[in-house]
Amino acid sequence: MKKLQLLMISLVLCGTVWAQAPQSFKYQGVARNSEGVAITNSPIGLQFSILAGSATGTTVYSETFTATSSGSGVFSVNIGEGNVVSGNFSDIDWGGNTYFLKVAMDISGGSDYVDMGTSQLLSVPYSLYTGSIYVNYSNDTLYIGDQYVIIFGGGGGGGGGNTVTDYDGNTYETVTIGNQTWLKQNLRSLHYADGTPIDSVWVYDDNESNAEVYGRLYSWDAAMNGASSSNGNPSGVQGACPDGWHMPSQAEFEELINAVGGTSSGGCALKSSNSAYWETSSNPGTNSSGFSARGAGKREPHQYQYENLKRNATFWCTTEDAGNSFLANHLNLMYQYCMVQINSLLGEKDTGYSIRCVKDE
Secondary structure (H helix, E strand, C coil): CCEEEEEEEEEEEECCCCCCCCCEEEEEEECCCCCCCCCCCCCEEEEEEECCCCCCCCCEEEEEEECCCHHHHHHHEEEEECCCEEEEECCCCCCCCCCCEEEEECCCEEEEEEEEEEEECCHHHHHHHCCCEEEEEEEEEEEEEEEEEEECCCCCCCCCCCEEEEECCCCEEEEEEEEEEEECCCCCCCCCCCCCEECCCEEEHHHHHHHHHHHCCEHHHHCCCCCCCCCCCCCCCCCCCCCCCCCCCHHHHHHHHCCCCCCCCHHHEEECCCHHHHCCCCCCCCCCCCCCCCCCEEEEECCCCEEEECCCEEEEEEEEECCCEEEEEEEEEEECCCEEEECCCCCCCCCCCEEEEEECC
């Protein structure tokens, strides 16, 4: 059987919750095979198990589904409404323990399931426990009873609320910083928006699991998709980005840097605060901007080696070096500094760097 990869997991609570909460919650995903191709218009066998206490805890509920993926590989089910294997969903004491969701899949639509991993259930299912509390989301603010949480960038995103989906079915969150809206994750597309395969695209260490965590690495020509250098704001270059989004120019990156505190300190505001994605430093990321940059490293163009994972994050822009057309500018973040730079140093166009897309105005 082919190895499968679960590309995206999303737990969704829709609308407003009133006194009697429904005994289910939505699970939506996009699946692809080990070659990165979305599994489309196909029956998919799914098994969900809810574990108490830990990722290896006791199974308190288990059920199965046969779902059908869409043309982009998306499938959706309501957990709590499947074919029960064991337990009773309505008997789960959501307020009395921590719970974990284990997911297994069979691409053929049968029951020869492959374990896809286990993750902790966080706030969404616990609406079942707090079903009497008013919940509403409006203008980047989540209201829960008389409390509220501001979700930065929640209202951004093209073609689907606060998420964006590319041609391959990869899903990205968005964040609004100043007057710009950015993808919160590095691009991991293998195709342009029209379905044309992208040449000169890699994944760190040729390890496909790194694509989900750090995105993919692209040459400048691949990122630009035949477009000419631009320093406009906006750049006007869609490049490898999804429809409604484009590659940033140097001028657009400069606007971003100014919005997060400038070149001397803005790097820490852009770097993820999760130490799993950066080496230890006296200048760790604060992610106060929500940009959530991870140390994705690079692919160098001579020995074709991968370098600087968790040490550097480098993002192509659409602007060539002013004096050398073999080089292109890029934004660079380093694990040990809060400084953020835009230059063409080590900017040979065959280098593999990351892409962050910015939303069209």
